[in-house]
Amino acid sequence: MEPSRDRRLANVLTLIVCGVLAGVVLAAVAFPVVGVSGLTAKSASDSFRDLPTEIRIPPLPSTSTLLASDGKTVLAQFFEENRKNVELNDIAPVMRQAIVAAEDIRFYEHNGVDARGIVRALVRNQTSGELAQGASTLTQQYVRSVLKYSASNPAELRAATEDTAGRKLREIRYAVALEKGISKNEILENYLNITYFGNGGFGINTAAALYFSKAPAELTLAESALIAGLAQNPTQYNPVGKDEAGQRPALARRAYVLRQMVKMKYISADEAAAANKSPIGLRPKENAQSCEYSKAGFGFFCGWFLDWWQANPTFGKSTTERLAALRRGGYRIVSSVDVRMQAAAQRQVNRALSPNSRFATGVVLVQPGTGRVQAMSINRKYGVRKNPGGRTYPYTENPLLTGSTISPGYQAGSTFKMFTMLAALQQGIPLSHTLYAPRQFVSQYVGGCRTGRYYCPKNADGRMTGVQTLSSGFGESANTYFVQLQQEVTVKAAVAAAEAAGVVFRGSKDQKNIKWARDSNQAWGSFTLGTAQVTPLDMATAYATVAARGKYCKPTPVTSITDPGGRSLLLSNTTCKQAFSPQVADAANDAARCPVGDGSPSGISCTHPGGGPTAASVGGTIDRPVAGKTGTTDDNNAGWFVGYTPNLAGASFIANPDKYYDTVPDSHLPVQIVRDTFASALRVLPVKQFVKAPRRLSWGTMLQVPDVKGDTPDGAIYRLRAAGFNVSINYQAEDSDQPAGRVAGTDPSGGSYASKRSSIRITVSNGKKSHRDPRVDALCKADPKLPICRIKPGEPGFPAAPGRP
Structure with missing residues (x-):
């Protein structure tokens, strides 16, 4: 058969199908008004009416937004389709008019089906020799989109999109029924929210932002006409990333929409001409999502939020379901992070170390009594970009502040003495408890040192030698005092105190040591000196527990989560329990004021003769009750400081995440970071007092x-x-x-x-x-290495007691 005959036959067949379809539709639409003559038309009308009318309108995939605690600052977005539904009143009137003019000029006249449009399309399609024009109303287009989103399997999706008379007829039936159920403006609003406008812009709200960085209420006539023109074919008319010649189809389509608007008397011919002359004026916004594109400085907090969400059974049965819910649910998530505190923390971290340093330093701030994480800063950049020279920095997605099984954290040094102290206080040992702290102590623990097979730690400074109380031992960070105290209370009790406070032990070696310590009193003697691996989030949370008078609150990244209907997804945004009695925490707070030079309210000396606090600059800078503890590991492989007030806790560290045995440049850096962050962050918080410890736990x-x-x-x-x-x-x-x-x-x-x-x-x-001056005896007892202590009786310069040889 010749090609020309093939085309003529195809056109005849198309004419027959379209004619039948048009007749059925016209009969169905007209029948209630004028009746239908003839059995064939009546049968067709009955068949049409037998089609289903109930259309299930599923919730559309919508963008979830992570906000700062102010409820305004956008930290990140998560989406499968970048869509944020808006009400019709929040869309510029000129945009509503433009879409009607572009897609369905008789939208406000027909009842879902444009019979005149069907006939016109039929005639024009046959005249052109091909199916060149459709006749779908705006309502039918909306129905088609709904059917696509409703499809639960490939067969339903094919039925919703295949180019057949049956699909067309089903759309028409649904459209007629839909217009009886909801208003024209509701259909228009739904259409504008469901339509794809290209470049990843689903719905008018996203399209306005993507093309012009505007809200839909702010769109101009020219901008509205351009976007409305995209609905027919977003690819053909896409103006983004093209030169002047490449944008001509988009401009031609815009001109068509403007002519249609003049035809409908929405605008004047002069207004259309002015809009036609205006430049395209694109201000495209990057269509980016997830934490890698989070607002600068919030990437690691966002990454932790994402881990928290995927681990939370509230949002689905599996991590896959939970992530899908986040990307489709359109949730408004107000996080716990405070923009001002985050900025203060990041400023101090940036001052401390460059992102290109092999050492990492960071700080986490937690609100005592709620567990809300208010800042999370580090000298790294969140993302998966390639790092120069095969390094692991500055870009990374590793949870360096929050931890995982493959990134369990860093040894925290003497900050762990807090947990031995808590265990002692729980057992009734008061702050006045004295122990002689030698320069080096041979313990009961297996470990080995020069003196034998037992663990024998040393103090960092000979001036710590002497009788120490629990308060002074904590204030000066006397290692040999705390190893002895740990022997009294047991490692098992100290570990339990750490876990109750909020520390998570992720490292496999630490897990083995915990099990060993449960079975043996000779195990893990170094625990109190902080040889376990932990993160700043762990330590900030644990010290926040003490600050909140013993109330542990699970760390949380959110304050509220609401769905598009305004319903809350969280019955409670905090999970808290009493980990220690308030009195035990009060006593620990008393002692923790010693390292920062703030003084113990109980009257127990914070240092012994010759000793001093380890972070006195903190108390000298923060003009309110403050507490904290320094931590340094052997050979300065890591440095820590955890500081807190009754309403804010912060933990900072410095270490090389990739190489444990690497001496840090300044182990005191975390003290400066927390101190100076607090100086800024605390300004807007009320001054709160610690509660004085009861006498039984202070003096006993x-x-x-x-x-x-x-x-x-x-x-x-x-x-x-x-x-x-x-x-x-x-x-x-x-x-x-x-x-x-x-x-x-x-x-x-x-x-x-x-x-x-x-x-x-x-x-x-x-x-x-001995006839040495008793005052010299006291000095030499504290520090035998003093030169005066080496002078023997009878030697020149011997400090004899008054009146004695």
Whole structure:
């Protein structure tokens, strides 16, 4: 058969199909008004009426937006289709008119089907020799889109999109029924929200932002006409990324829409001419989503939010379901992050280290009593861009501030002494509890050192040597005090205190050590000195628990989540429980004011003679009650500071995330970061006071130390224990006027007072009298390495006691 005959036959067949379709539709539409003559027309009308009329309108995939706590600052968006539904009143009238003019000039006249349009299309299609023009009304186009979104399997999707008379007839039937159920303006609003306008812009709200960086209410005539023209064919008329010649189809389509608007008397011919002469004026906005494109500085917080969402069963049965819900649900998520605090934190981090440093430093701020994370800053850039030279920085998506099984965190040093102190306070050991802290201590724990197979830590400074209380030991960070205290309370109890406060142990080695410590009192002696791997989020949360008088709140990135209908998805946005009694936390807060030089309200000295606080600049800068603790690991491989007030907790670190054994340039840097961040962040927060610790946990039961000078060591031990004290012995005999082998004295001395269960240190005499000035004796006891302490009796410069040789 010749091609010309093929075309003529196809046109005849098309004419027959379209004629039947037009007849059916015209009959169905006209029948209620004028009736239908003839059995064939009546049968067709009946068949048409037998088609279903109930159309299920599914919720459209809509963009979820993550906002800062102010409810205005957009941090990130998540979408499958970038769409944000808007009401008709929030769309410029000229935009509504433009879409009607472009797609359906008799929209306000017909009842869902434009019979005149069908006939016109039929005639023009046959005249042109091909199917050149359709006759779908705006309502029918909306129905077609709804059917596509309603499809639950490939067959339903094909039925909704295939080019057949059956599909057309079904659309027409739904359109007629739909117009009986809802108003024209509702249909127009739905159409503008569902239509795809190209370049990833689903719905008019997104299209206005993508093309002109505007809200739909702000669109001009020329802008509205351009967008309306895209609805017919977003690809053909796409103006983005093209030169002047490439934009001509879009401009020609815009001119057509403007002519239609004149024809409908929406605008004047002069208005159309002026709009036609205006430049296209694109201000395209990047159609980007997720955390990599988060607002600058918020990427790591956003990444943690995404992990939190995907782990939360509230949003679906699996991570796949939860992520789909986020990308389709159109949720308004108000986060916990405070824009001002975030800016203050990021400013200090940026000052501290460059993003191109191999060392990472960052800070996390948590609100005590709610668990809301208010800032999360680090000297890294969130993203998957390629790093220069094969490095792992500055770009990364690793959760360096929040942790995972593959990124468990960093050793936190002496900040872990807080958990040993909490365990001691839970067992009734007060802040006045004394222990002699030698320069080096041979413990009961397996570990090995030069003196044998046992773990034997040292103090960082010889000036810490001497009798320390719990408060002074915490204030000066005396390692040998806390390892002894840990022996009293057990590692198991200290680990339990850490977990109750909010620390998460993710590292496999730490998990093994925890199990070992449950079975043996010789396990993990270094726990109190912070050899476990943790994150700033862990430590900020744990110290926030203490700040909130023992109330632990699970860290949360959100304050509210609402769906497009305004319904809340969270019954409660905080999960809290009492981890420690308020009194235990109050006592810990008392002691934690010592390291920052703020002073203990209980009156217990924060340092012993010769010692000093480790972060005094914090108390000197923050003009309100403040507490905290420094932490440094062996060989300065990491540095930490956790600071807090009753209404804000912050944890900062410095370490090399890729290489554990790497000496940091300044282990004191975290002190500066928290201190200066607090100085700014606290300005808008009310001044709150810590609650003073009860006497039983500050001073405990005070007992007089028996005077055992001159007793035998065994006799002295018996008397001291009978009096309610523990005893330790200094086996290095010293000069004394007591006979050799007898007790030369105790520390604290006989006749003084110490809390029950405190350790009294016995010193044995070597029988040699010492006539050194007692004031020098006191200095040398604190630091035997002082030059004056090396001068022996009879040598030049010996500091003799007044009136003695």
